[in-house]
Amino acid sequence: MNGDEKLYFLSFCVEAYKMRHDMSGEAVLNLFDEKGVTQYLMEYYDVLHTQGEKWIVADIDEFIQNHDTLSRK
Numbered sequence: 001m002n003g004d005e006k007l008y009f010l011s012f013c014v015e016a017y018k019m020r021h022d023m024s025g026e027a028v029l030n031l032f033d034e035k036g037v038t039q040y041l042m043e044y045y046d047v048l049h050t051q052g053e054k055w056i057v058a059d060i061d062e063f064i065q066n067h068d069t070l071s072r073k
Contacts, residue, residue, distance in 0.1 A: 006042055009049045013041055016053045017060055035067045 018028045032038045037060055041048060048056060 005049075006045050009045060010038065010041055012053075013037075013056055013060065016057050020057045031064070035064045037063060 014025055014028045014032070017023070017032075018025055021028075023031075029038075032041075040063055041060075048059070051059070
């Protein structure tokens with residue numbers, strides 16, 4: 001695995017999330033950076049890149065929800 005594969009995967013995730021939530025790419029990137037999603041996607045690339053688009057978007061939604069819940073405590 002090389003860095004290009006991870007960047008391609010990140011791009012795929014941004015596009016999938018953008019389409020699902022009707023957001024701009026810039027807004028998704030800002031959200032991902034703010035909530036730690038980018039780091040999460042890179043850290044767990046080996047497992048996540050084997051999943052389908054719907055599953056990944058749902059997993060990102062859950063990750064963000066968990067991040068927000070933990071931030072409030």
